[in-house]
Amino acid sequence: MADNRADSRRVIVVGGGLAGLAATVRIAEAGTPVDLFSMVPVKRSHSVCAQGGINACNEVARQQGYSEYQHFDETIYGGDYLADQGPVLEMGNFAPKVIDLLDRMGVPFNRTAEGYRDLRLFGGSLFKRTHFAGASTGQQLLYALDEQTRRYEAEGRVNKYEFWEFLAPIIEGEGDDRRCVGIVAQDLRTMQTRSFRGDAVVMATGGNGLVFGQSTNSVICTGGAASRCYQAGAWYANGEMVQVHPTAIPGADKCRLMSESARGEGGRVWVPRKKGDSRDARQIAEEERWYFLEEKYPDYGNLVPRDIATREIFDVCVNQGMGVGGENQVYLDLTHKPREYLDEKLGAILEIYTKFAGDDPRELPMKIFPAVHYSMGGMWTQYEKGTYQPETPHGDHKPGMRAPIDTEPGRGMMIGAPNNMMTNISGLYAFGEVNFAYHGATRLGANALLSCIFDGLFCGPSVCNYIKNLKPVSELDASVYERATDAEDAKSQKLMDSSGDTTSDPATNPYKIAQEMGVEMTAACTVVKTGERLAKTMDKIAELRERYSRVRLGDTAMWSNQTLSFTRSVGDMLIMAESIAKTSLMREESRGSHYRLDFPDRNDERFLKTTVSEYQVGASNGEHGVEHHVFYRDVDTSLVTPRARTYGKTDAPKTNANNTPAQGERTLSDASAKPAGAGQA
Amino acid sequence: MVVDVNVPDEQQRRANREKASPGRTITVKILRCDGPGKPTRWEAFKVQVDRGMNVISALQRIAANPVTVDGDGTTPVVWDSGCLEEVCGACTMVINGRVRQSCTCLLDEYAPSDGDVLTLEPMSKFPVIRDLWVDRERLFHNLKRVKAWVPIDGTYNLGAGPQEAPESQQTRYKLSECMSCGCCLEACPQFNLEEDQSKWDSTFVGAHAISQARLFNEHETGKRLKDERLESLIGAGGVSDCGNAQNCVKVCPKHIPLTESIAAMGRAVTIHSVTRFFKGK
Numbered sequence: 001m002a003d004n005r006a007d008s009r010r011v012i013v014v015g016g017g018l019a020g021l022a023a024t025v026r027i028a029e030a031g032t033p034v035d036l037f038s039m040v041p042v043k044r045s046h047s048v049c050a051q052g053g054i055n056a057c058n059e060v061a062r063q064q065g066y067s068e069y070q071h072f073d074e075t076i077y078g079g080d081y082l083a084d085q086g087p088v089l090e091m092g093n094f095a096p097k098v099i100d101l102l103d104r105m106g107v108p109f110n111r112t113a114e115g116y117r118d119l120r121l122f123g124g125s126l127f128k129r130t131h132f133a134g135a136s137t138g139q140q141l142l143y144a145l146d147e148q149t150r151r152y153e154a155e156g157r158v159n160k161y162e163f164w165e166f167l168a169p170i171i172e173g174e175g176d177d178r179r180c181v182g183i184v185a186q187d188l189r190t191m192q193t194r195s196f197r198g199d200a201v202v203m204a205t206g207g208n209g210l211v212f213g214q215s216t217n218s219v220i221c222t223g224g225a226a227s228r229c230y231q232a233g234a235w236y237a238n239g240e241m242v243q244v245h246p247t248a249i250p251g252a253d254k255c256r257l258m259s260e261s262a263r264g265e266g267g268r269v270w271v272p273r274k275k276g277d278s279r280d281a282r283q284i285a286e287e288e289r290w291y292f293l294e295e296k297y298p299d300y301g302n303l304v305p306r307d308i309a310t311r312e313i314f315d316v317c318v319n320q321g322m323g324v325g326g327e328n329q330v331y332l333d334l335t336h337k338p339r340e341y342l343d344e345k346l347g348a349i350l351e352i353y354t355k356f357a358g359d360d361p362r363e364l365p366m367k368i369f370p371a372v373h374y375s376m377g378g379m380w381t382q383y384e385k386g387t388y389q390p391e392t393p394h395g396d397h398k399p400g401m402r403a404p405i406d407t408e409p410g411r412g413m414m415i416g417a418p419n420n421m422m423t424n425i426s427g428l429y430a431f432g433e434v435n436f437a438y439h440g441a442t443r444l445g446a447n448a449l450l451s452c453i454f455d456g457l458f459c460g461p462s463v464c465n466y467i468k469n470l471k472p473v474s475e476l477d478a479s480v481y482e483r484a485t486d487a488e489d490a491k492s493q494k495l496m497d498s499s500g501d502t503t504s505d506p507a508t509n510p511y512k513i514a515q516e517m518g519v520e521m522t523a524a525c526t527v528v529k530t531g532e533r534l535a536k537t538m539d540k541i542a543e544l545r546e547r548y549s550r551v552r553l554g555d556t557a558m559w560s561n562q563t564l565s566f567t568r569s570v571g572d573m574l575i576m577a578e579s580i581a582k583t584s585l586m587r588e589e590s591r592g593s594h595y596r597l598d599f600p601d602r603n604d605e606r607f608l609k610t611t612v613s614e615y616q617v618g619a620s621n622g623e624h625g626v627e628h629h630v631f632y633r634d635v636d637t638s639l640v641t642p643r644a645r646t647y648g649k650t651d652a653p654k655t656n657a658n659n660t661p662a663q664g665e666r667t668l669s670d671a672s673a674k675p676a677g678a679g680q681a
Numbered sequence: 682m683v684v685d686v687n688v689p690d691e692q693q694r695r696a697n698r699e700k701a702s703p704g705r706t707i708t709v710k711i712l713r714c715d716g717p718g719k720p721t722r723w724e725a726f727k728v729q730v731d732r733g734m735n736v737i738s739a740l741q742r743i744a745a746n747p748v749t750v751d752g753d754g755t756t757p758v759v760w761d762s763g764c765l766e767e768v769c770g771a772c773t774m775v776i777n778g779r780v781r782q783s784c785t786c787l788l789d790e791y792a793p794s795d796g797d798v799l800t801l802e803p804m805s806k807f808p809v810i811r812d813l814w815v816d817r818e819r820l821f822h823n824l825k826r827v828k829a830w831v832p833i834d835g836t837y838n839l840g841a842g843p844q845e846a847p848e849s850q851q852t853r854y855k856l857s858e859c860m861s862c863g864c865c866l867e868a869c870p871q872f873n874l875e876e877d878q879s880k881w882d883s884t885f886v887g888a889h890a891i892s893q894a895r896l897f898n899e900h901e902t903g904k905r906l907k908d909e910r911l912e913s914l915i916g917a918g919g920v921s922d923c924g925n926a927q928n929c930v931k932v933c934p935k936h937i938p939l940t941e942s943i944a945a946m947g948r949a950v951t952i953h954s955v956t957r958f959f960k961g962k
Contacts, residue, residue: 103842106831108854115844147830252738511745560811
């Protein structure tokens with residue numbers, strides 16, 4: 001039960017992944033009780049799916065010429081300059097402390113022979129700066145924070161509400177005086193809806209992969225919670241920036257990631273030359289195979305950068321219909337390599353493939369396809385700029401250069417400032433993947449785990465400082481909370497009243513609507529976008545929203561009704577999808593993961609800006625998407641001057657294809673395609 | 682105790698994959714229950730199977746069109762799931778009589794022929810919430826019993842953790858892969874359904890918790906709580922309640938050496954008790 005004593009301020013954290021748990025531990029440690037809400041037992045949050053590792057400058061890399069500053073520079077460059085620079089500098093500076101703390105919490109980081117933390121190479125850097133725990137780093141980091149949270153729970157400092165779904169923020173006041181004073185949530189077992197008082201609310205609810213149907217995300221990653229905040233007035237930023245990973249294992253239920261190292265170890269991507277060739281891969285002779293990456297990019301072959309590989313695979317399947325078996329899949333072939341070699345180099349990921357796809361990749365080529373993986377965009381957040389404010393931005397930072405600034409806390413973002421990672425609504429914070437703050441237009445591998453934990457640890461004290469001098473919400477009139485509960489009850493009731501036979505009219509079946517939304521969004525709003533196609537998407541989403549207004553539930557139970565929860569999130573996903581499509585349409589340039597065939601170049605003059613989408617209730621006048629008021633804000637580029645994003649590519653592959661990205665090749669494979677840089681041991 | 686009559690072994694699974702025909706129709710029998718205290722019933726559904734489908738995708742098809750084999754409309758089946766990659770543990774259920782994750786359960790391996798029947802039941806050692814969804818709160822509660830955490834001083838910047846030999850890291854990593862799915866508890870003859878929370882602290886703590894106690898006792902800082910963990914494993918519900926059926930290790934999806942952990946903690950508890958006796962505590 002929420003404690004409403006006058007002297008007792010408390011914080012609500014929504015979401016129990018890395019960001020939510022790091023915030024919980026930090027805030028509870030500072031002496032403020034935390035009510036932690038999660039749709040699933042927190043140990044089952046989506047953070048468990050992260051495999052590769054977590055980036056931070058370390059002593060070995062430092063002595064080779066690396067620095068926290070370079071980590072910052074790489075992250076900004078990787079994100080094509082769309083991230084505000086202050087918070088990213090602070091994240092790079094703070095990263096080693098994150099690793100140390102998680103190390104103390106007992107994370108089994110891989111070790112060198114001497115017993116130090118081992119490191120691996122990752123995309124976007126020539127230095128080994130990625131710490132890892134086997135092939136399940138996210139899982140191991142989450143468990144460590146889960147254990148510390150359990151410890152505080154046992155001490156009575158944390159109250160967990162697991163299997164509770166966030167329905168809405170409770171916002172008091174108007175205009176600039178708006179303040180978030182709690183949340184409405186529903187127990188997914190009993191279906192009881194309740195309001196909870198909170199002096200501040202931290203949203204840590206992750207990404208929205210399910211908007212795209214099949215993604216690498218968990219089934220809970222609908223983005224529903226962020227959408228509900230958006231509909232309550234919180235700004236949503238850079239929603240058009242969606243990361244699509246080139247190699248995933250397509251599945252009937254979801255797509256599972258296949259690491260790039262398969263290509264690094266010699267994997268070849270191909271499809272049969274004959275369209276619709278249904279023969280077993282082993283029966284197709286060498287000359288009947290189309291190694292399209294090797295053919296189009298003779299220099300880089302299968303090791304072309306991530307975004308090129310993704311776009312080419314997409315083009316072959318979706319535009320040309322050349323996918324294996326007529327489906328959206330291509331072969332990733334390792335069968336020409338000796339078994340022992342594969343077992344030694346790639347054993348773990350090949351086991352995963354075998355388990356899920358049912359085929360042995362040592363015998364049969366893997367079938368892979370790009371899949372939506374991460375949402376760089378998210379809830380808009382603010383921050384208090386740090387003390388490093390050079391008169392002119394720094395230029396290109398090269399390995400071994402002296403970092404222009406030390407790593408003292410507060411250089412990029414003021415530690416403890418109450419507005420760090422606060423949304424445009426006072427008291428409503430957004431931490432982790434659900435905010436837009438750190439990754440710009442593309443996220444570098446192994447930076448996600450870092451940004452999530454960094455937010456929790458670094459910005460947790462900001463929340464404590466914010467609530468310190470405010471009137472406690474326990475003094476607010478109970479009617480504020482009763483009204484909020486009633487409003488959500490009414491919404492649920494409306495959906496429940498629509499219960500009926502869903503099988504007779506598929507147009508109003510929520511599963512069917514969700515499926516069509518996923519297909520549409522994946523086709524139009526991921527790898528290659530065009531204005532023409534996106535305009536059609538706006539029409540399609542409008543059609544789906546109209547059908548959704550007549551949606552019918554197939555379950556009337558007032559107990560553990562998952563259909564109600566799912567259907568509610570479908571409505572929220574449709575609104576998010578519409579905003580993503582609209583901002584994609586409006587960004588008439590190509591930057592990072594956002595690639596517009598009709599505007600293939602980066603346009604700093606017009607679009608070196610944060611996209612902000614604001615939902616205007618009741619703005620609908622019949623025109624599609626008019627409720628999404630979109631405007632642009634300047635990006636903080638005061639620390640590093642934007643430069644062309646080439647990754648040192650000197651020998652551009654000869655191709656007249658329009659979709660050769662003009663601006664950039666950020667890559668995992670880049671590092672291996674090049675001779676080891678100055679810093680490589 | 683582990684009955685594997687209808688569960689194909691690895692060789693059979695491979696053979697089944699070879700002969701599985703896409704487009705076939707199988708029957709999925711599900712033990713359903715509308716809520717705590719409500720009666721259970723079996724419902725059967727015809728599901729058309731495409732290549733690569735797992736139990737989750739069969740359940741998704743049923744949810745989109747919930748009609749039984751008799752042509753009766755029914756409610757969508759309720760089940761728990763998360764990552765669908767066998768790292769979160771959520772989708773654990775009893776399939777053809779044996780507990781496992783449903784995401785990695787491929788229909789080509791389990792029901793390769795037209796007309797094959799697959800049975801799905803909720804785990805029996807935890808209270809059913811609805812249909813295949815159970816409440817595993819007790820499992821997490823038992824992690825508190827053994828203080829499964831490292832007692833750090835706080836989150837302030839105090840430098841790195843202790844250095845560690847790679848062999849030790851490898852041992853801890855293996856134990857730390859436990860995803861709290863509960864397979865070991867479902868298969869254990871000593872761990873039984875207990876809805877009365879006041880009895881949770883005196884009933885068998887379970888293989889997973891014993892193994893976690895070992896994990897933290899092996900960590901340089903974690904071992905500061907070693908004695909308290911061992912105390913929690915003495916007496917009723919502790920390590921001596923293990924009946925040595927060894928089912929846990931057979932059903933663990935992550936191949937965690939659970940029986941090894943139980944043996945190690947059994948020895949540690951014995952030594953601890955003897956030491957305590959001589960110290961007169």
